[in-house]
Amino acid sequence: xxxxxxxxxxxxxxxxxxxxxxxxxxxxxxxxxxxxxxxxxxxxxxxxxxxxxxxxxxxxxxxxxxxxxxxxxxxxxxxxxxxxxxxxxxxxxxxxxxxxxxxxxxxxxxxxxxxxxxxxxxxxxxxxxxxxxxxxxxxxxxxxxxxxxxx
Numbered sequence: 001x002x003x004x005x006x007x008x009x010x011x012x013x014x015x016x017x018x019x020x021x022x023x024x025x026x027x028x029x030x031x032x033x034x035x036x037x038x039x040x041x042x043x044x045x046x047x048x049x050x051x052x053x054x055x056x057x058x059x060x061x062x063x064x065x066x067x068x069x070x071x072x073x074x075x076x077x078x079x080x081x082x083x084x085x086x087x088x089x090x091x092x093x094x095x096x097x098x099x100x101x102x103x104x105x106x107x108x109x110x111x112x113x114x115x116x117x118x119x120x121x122x123x124x125x126x127x128x129x130x131x132x133x134x135x136x137x138x139x140x141x142x143x144x145x146x147x148x149x150x151x
Contacts, residue, residue, distance in 0.1 A: 026133070026134045026135075026136070027134065028130075028131060028134040028135070030044070031130035031131065031133050031134035032127045032130040032131050032134070033127075033130070034126075034130055035048060035125075035126035035127045035128070035129050035130025035131070035133075036123050036126055036127045036130070037123075037126070038122065038123070038126050039126075040059040040061065040062060040064060040066065041129060041130040041133035041134070042059060042062055042064040042133065043059060043061050043062035043064065045059075045061040045062070046059035046060045046061035046062060046064075047059075047060065048066060048126050048129065049122060049126070052122060053121065053122055053125060055067055055069075055071075055129065066129070067139075068138045068139050068140070069129045069132040069133060069137065069138065069139065070132070070137070070138070070139045071125055071128045071129050071132065074128045075121060075124045075125035075127075075128050076121070078124045078128070079117060079120050079121045079124045080117075082120060082124070083113065083116050083117050083120060086116065087109070087112060087113050087116060088113075091109060097109075
């Protein structure tokens, strides 16, 4: 009979899923937070964007290729989801939206809606690029994730 509290035997150090070790080697939260701040997800010092939404080709500090991460439409979807919940949902709960004249409500809604969208979009795009960096998803891997390879 085994003694209570006896330790389990140690497992072999080799993993049966070696690719998971590679993915897990890059922490995801620091990369996402660096992207949220508009910094290189690799080093956290270089600028991620050289214009409003244009991703820099290389990090000016560490030389990491930043243009290889396919953010595509993801940031726009996440931004619409966030802004919609922050601005549109509360408007539906207040009865003033239904009783006030349209000449007041339309500018009062559209100006903050557009401003918040423009403010949030680059940060969300940076966070998506940070997540893609941490998960090791690159533009060259796109054929692996689609059904196009079976045609």
